[in-house]
Amino acid sequence: MAFITSFISSVMVYTTVYTLASLGILISGRTGVFNVAGEGIMLASASAGFLAAFLSGSWFIGFLAGALMGAFFGLILVFVHETFKVNQFILGICLVIFGSGLSDLIYKLVVGVRLSAPIAPDTPEIIIPLLSKIPVLAGFINQDIIVYFMYGAVIISWWFFYKTKIGLETRAIGENPKAADVVGINVSRRRYLATIIGSSIIGVAGAYLTISITKTYSPDISAGRGFMAIGIAIFASWKPQRAIIGGFIFAFIEVFAFQLQILSDKIPYQFFLMLPFISVLVIMVIYRKHIEFPASVGKPYSRE
Amino acid sequence: MVENDYINCKNISKKFGEVKALDDINFVVRKGEIHGLLGENGAGKSTLMNILYGLYSPDEGEIIIGGEKTNIKSPLDSIKIGIGMVHQVSTLVPDFTAVENIILGSEGEKFTLPISREREDIIKISEEFGLQFPADVKIKELSAGVKQKIEIVRALYGGATLLILDEPTTSLVESEFQQLLKSLKVFVDKGVTVVFITHKIKEVMEACTAVTVLRKGKVQARVPKEELGVENLVKLMFMEQDIEVTESALPKVNLPEIELSEKPVAQVKNISIIGDDTSPGLKNISFDIFGGEILGVAAVSGNGEKSIAECIIHPTMLDSGEIFIDEKSMKNNSPVEVFANGVFYTPEDRIKEGILNEGSIKENILLGHHQEDRFLKKKIFIDWKEAASAARDVIKEFNVATPDEDLSIRRLSGGNIQKAILGRAFVSPLKLLVTHNPTSGLDISTVEFIFNKLVELRNKGGAVLFVNEDLDELMIVCDRIAVLHDGELKGIFKRSEFDKFKIGLLMIGG
Ligand SMILES: Nc1ncnc2c1ncn2[C@@H]1O[C@H](COP(=O)(O)OP(=O)(O)O)[C@@H](O)[C@H]1O
Ligand SMILES: [Mg+2]
Numbered sequence: 113m114a115f116i117t118s119f120i121s122s123v124m125v126y127t128t129v130y131t132l133a134s135l136g137i138l139i140s141g142r143t144g145v146f147n148v149a150g151e152g153i154m155l156a157s158a159s160a161g162f163l164a165a166f167l168s169g170s171w172f173i174g175f176l177a178g179a180l181m182g183a184f185f186g187l188i189l190v191f192v193h194e195t196f197k198v199n200q201f202i203l204g205i206c207l208v209i210f211g212s213g214l215s216d217l218i219y220k221l222v223v224g225v226r227l228s229a230p231i232a233p234d235t236p237e238i239i240i241p242l243l244s245k246i247p248v249l250a251g252f253i254n255q256d257i258i259v260y261f262m263y264g265a266v267i268i269s270w271w272f273f274y275k276t277k278i279g280l281e282t283r284a285i286g287e288n289p290k291a292a293d294v295v296g297i298n299v300s301r302r303r304y305l306a307t308i309i310g311s312s313i314i315g316v317a318g319a320y321l322t323i324s325i326t327k328t329y330s331p332d333i334s335a336g337r338g339f340m341a342i343g344i345a346i347f348a349s350w351k352p353q354r355a356i357i358g359g360f361i362f363a364f365i366e367v368f369a370f371q372l373q374i375l376s377d378k379i380p381y382q383f384f385l386m387l388p389f390i391s392v393l394v395i396m397v398i399y400r401k402h403i404e405f406p407a408s409v410g411k412p413y414s415r416e
Numbered sequence: 417m418v419e420n421d422y423i424n425c426k427n428i429s430k431k432f433g434e435v436k437a438l439d440d441i442n443f444v445v446r447k448g449e450i451h452g453l454l455g456e457n458g459a460g461k462s463t464l465m466n467i468l469y470g471l472y473s474p475d476e477g478e479i480i481i482g483g484e485k486t487n488i489k490s491p492l493d494s495i496k497i498g499i500g501m502v503h504q505v506s507t508l509v510p511d512f513t514a515v516e517n518i519i520l521g522s523e524g525e526k527f528t529l530p531i532s533r534e535r536e537d538i539i540k541i542s543e544e545f546g547l548q549f550p551a552d553v554k555i556k557e558l559s560a561g562v563k564q565k566i567e568i569v570r571a572l573y574g575g576a577t578l579l580i581l582d583e584p585t586t587s588l589v590e591s592e593f594q595q596l597l598k599s600l601k602v603f604v605d606k607g608v609t610v611v612f613i614t615h616k617i618k619e620v621m622e623a624c625t626a627v628t629v630l631r632k633g634k635v636q637a638r639v640p641k642e643e644l645g646v647e648n649l650v651k652l653m654f655m656e657q658d659i660e661v662t663e664s665a666l667p668k669v670n671l672p673e674i675e676l677s678e679k680p681v682a683q684v685k686n687i688s689i690i691g692d693d694t695s696p697g698l699k700n701i702s703f704d705i706f707g708g709e710i711l712g713v714a715a716v717s718g719n720g721e722k723s724i725a726e727c728i729i730h731p732t733m734l735d736s737g738e739i740f741i742d743e744k745s746m747k748n749n750s751p752v753e754v755f756a757n758g759v760f761y762t763p764e765d766r767i768k769e770g771i772l773n774e775g776s777i778k779e780n781i782l783l784g785h786h787q788e789d790r791f792l793k794k795k796i797f798i799d800w801k802e803a804a805s806a807a808r809d810v811i812k813e814f815n816v817a818t819p820d821e822d823l824s825i826r827r828l829s830g831g832n833i834q835k836a837i838l839g840r841a842f843v844s845p846l847k848l849l850v851t852h853n854p855t856s857g858l859d860i861s862t863v864e865f866i867f868n869k870l871v872e873l874r875n876k877g878g879a880v881l882f883v884n885e886d887l888d889e890l891m892i893v894c895d896r897i898a899v900l901h902d903g904e905l906k907g908i909f910k911r912s913e914f915d916k917f918k919i920g921l922l923m924i925g926g
Pocket of ligand 2 (some may be wrong): 461464504582583592
């Protein structure tokens, strides 16, 4: 039992990374902006968030910096796209490269080379009395505050998209921006908002990697998870309530592969590192018939 | 200014790049009118109304509404002052229900769903105006006629006192059109003024109380009800062009007697296609087409007419039977191989099946001919110079209105796209043209142009298989008409035997 509880506990940590990142992607996707820059945003925010937390000694300021870095990337993405109608995918890939370079650069500028790596301050945990004693369930709830943030973000965005009128309007933009435009909805403004908010949530996912999980910075820390998050958003048909399921599945595979790696010495460890990526492919192939896309995702919109 | 002027668009001009879509337009609508905005395709009707609605901004001019100068910058502004518009192409979200679509953008009181109050209001409005529809079914499951009702109710729900309908009849059947006419009267009774955009003279005659005629971005005239007449309107729409029209406002053409070729250009022998839920297939059909004739295929849409058109250029679709071109069997041939025998095709849906949206006019005209020696260098490289010259020939011969052959083809109007893909058929020597609904949605001058091109080919000894939904049109240009119902050939009539009633009855299975 204790093993299962602790296993779930680690799975939830990675579920948080995957879910937040794919949530960020699907929020802007719902307005038609396909944000493929997730990997770059996570890397830049991991670095910026870590540095801010380390220098200020506050986990909160760290996450705030991560979110701001994400918002900055989102702003670049949506501004260039809306103003010049540049292809969203090319733009996204450029931002991945930019983010990956930027993350190392700012870390080296601020920290330089040290013998012992700097360590981030602790992220507070929330322990709910009584419930936290129940095996298995404890794995889901005995967690730090960002895991709760993730739960909250999923619930709020589900409520927003499916239970509010502006959520309905936001989804309308992703389906048919012209339909939204002709009824007086400001398509461009909503795209700005959604992309900036979405990207800052991806930023939180990035900051979580360094501030809470590893507590220290190392290059390429997101290791492709920003790309996997795109797969999860697609697998989830751009629905928040499914993104958390997708996030859980991939986190499960990742943690499971990691455990296997420790237990087995015959199989080269690279095989286990590869497992999550293979799983994305396999799951996509199995689920391809059930996947829906917002009809206008990835397409620029102009009136004339 | 006349006192009861409601909408007054003054000196409006608008350019798209080099194209002058509107040139110093003055357009007035009075309260309580059903005002027809008539003009051929590309005249600028949609552009003018999109400016009034705030989707486009004019380069010059001003809009005065109810005596006050307005500054409409977006649909939000126009909705606020009581303008509602039903656009030429549907602007509903296919995955949402009618109610969800209608509340989009509206200023509801509640932030959260469900919206039962709003839902009730919507249903009340739809009943009040006689525009009932299923409120909670997804749009994608509804027919074009129902979708249009929903778009109208959306405009009324937004508080429209001016309702702009942009080509509302394009996808309606006759009974739906009659229903729309009734609704228009209801709107006026309830104090809603209507602008009714169309390119069909027949429709303004039936529906409108006043008409403004647009031609090439200019206002030709504002015609009051008393002066509305077919001849008058044709003259205004087409001015310098001399079009003779029949009573049903269709162009007249001249079919001289000519000799048919000795041997058939195409022989269709006992062809069958097994039907499915979307099509009845074809049931053992045989006929010949000779050089020097236009053979029409009359059918109510969905009776196998699409299969007939397609299987000639795509014989592998056939489950049995055979097609011969010049007595050579086309069995197992691909379309490009069939094309190489002097056959070409223009499909039913010119946008979805006829062109590559993102391609240029030149690239689209090359399509289908791209494996011909003429367009290849060293057998594998495309000779773009030759392609450009072929495209320029088509643009010239077929009057395609475009600055050059490199323009993206989707920038063209429907009529010009149709002319381009018809012209594409003539790029290489043509013996048999298969064309499906080439005139649908086009104005008379373009229809006349297309008819004349078909007749020209016929007079030169070519053959045409003209699959068309409009029987009136078939009776004007065809030498013979074959009638198809439920995948069966019900008979072939010579010109001397044409009888609208008899053929019409066979088309519906009588
Ligand atoms: N968004 C656009 N971009 C470029 N040209 C356009 C655009 N919309 C319309 N046009 C051009 O303006 C002219 C008028 O078009 P339109 O108003 O759609 O005509 P109508 O509605 O009378 O058929 C046409 O030549 C058309 O090709
Ligand atoms: Mg139009």
